[in-house]
């Protein structure tokens with residue numbers, strides 16, 4: 001028998017990937033994967049960009065590149081980040097292999113086994129897995145509709161001050177909760193963090209995907225507030241605004257942290273795929289991002305609207321859900337004693353899939369919620385799929401009521 005390292009022993013296969021496999025049967029209406037629909041990708045833009053590359057760019061695309069990133073992409077991305085109000089002075093930018101690698105590298109260079117990372121509950125499963133792989137302890141602080149609960153955060157900050165290394169948040173159209181932080185919550189949070197000895201990891205892959213222009217102001221990153229009360233590592237991605245298959249993200253943060261991440265990246269993959277970087281540089285510098293976002297936003301808004309209407313129509317009264325103003329997700333919460341795994345089993349039999357809630361719990365236990373993604377399901381199938389999920393919820397709630405009536409009768 002192979003004896004695995006302590007790190008490897010702490011690794012667990014992703015629940016999402018297992019369930020995505022179940023949900024990938026084409027006869028199943030899937031709300032599982034957090035991804036765009038293939039039909040939404042800007043393939044004409046990709047053709048145009050590639051076909052117009054110079055010979056030198058094509059050669060560069062097949063060559064190794066600098067670990068910190070292909071220089072024209074770094075330049076184009078700096079321009080983009082500057083326009084979002086993000087500070088570049090005193091900061092470094094690193095191109096990463098997806099936002100996932102940025103999260104992984106920050107945890108790798110900052111967190112020792114046994115140290116504490118505070119996350120939201122629920123939280124992004126890929127980040128939880130990365131943190132656990134470095135032996136971090138996790139504390140999940142609940143979210144409400146405006147962001148992380150500050151009273152409970154303060155309690156953890158006070159009671160476990162000496163162990164805390166990092167706070168990981170995804171404030172803009174959260175995965176899986178779908179919420180966006182209110183300006184007040186962000187402001188109060190920065191106030192609360194003042195003088196605390198930790199790093200804030202601000203993860204922002206969905207911020208561009210607001211449904212209404214009026215909500216753009218809600219997506220201003222805390223890193224852009226000019227009030228950096230603790231060091232902030234800001235993470236972004238091309239996954240939802242170009243294509244996840246490019247595997248491109250970025251990390252903007254204090255120089256010392258980003259330099260360490262660059263060294264760690266050298267031994268991980270030497271550099272992110274240069275072909276992707278060449279295309280992303282052209283995509284930004286030729287002004288292709290703006291029009292693509294203008295195309296995507298109403299598509300996702302419509303899908304979310306159809307899903308919300310169907311939930312309203314079909315879900316029983318004691319079930320609640322978030323009302324996203326952007327992004328990909330709706331988070332559904334059932335009564336405390338209802339297990340979303342049982343709802344999942346029922347739903348998959350009837351032909352619809354989603355992701356169970358415990359996958360997003362840093363402690364892997366709470367399971368009375370689940371995540372619905374509206375981003376990749378054809379519009380005409382969303383209502384039918386939600387009806388199936390709602391019938392499955394009703395059935396499991398009905399069984400639990402029958403069970404509790406039976407035990408009352410027996411007592």
Ligand SMILES: Cc1ncc(COP(=O)(O)O)c(C=O)c1O
Nearest residue numbers: 098099100124170175237239249
């Ligand atoms: C909150 C969050 N962070 C990071 C990522 C990873 O993004 P990437 O595909 O760029 O690695 C995702 C992907 O779904 C995500 O939802």
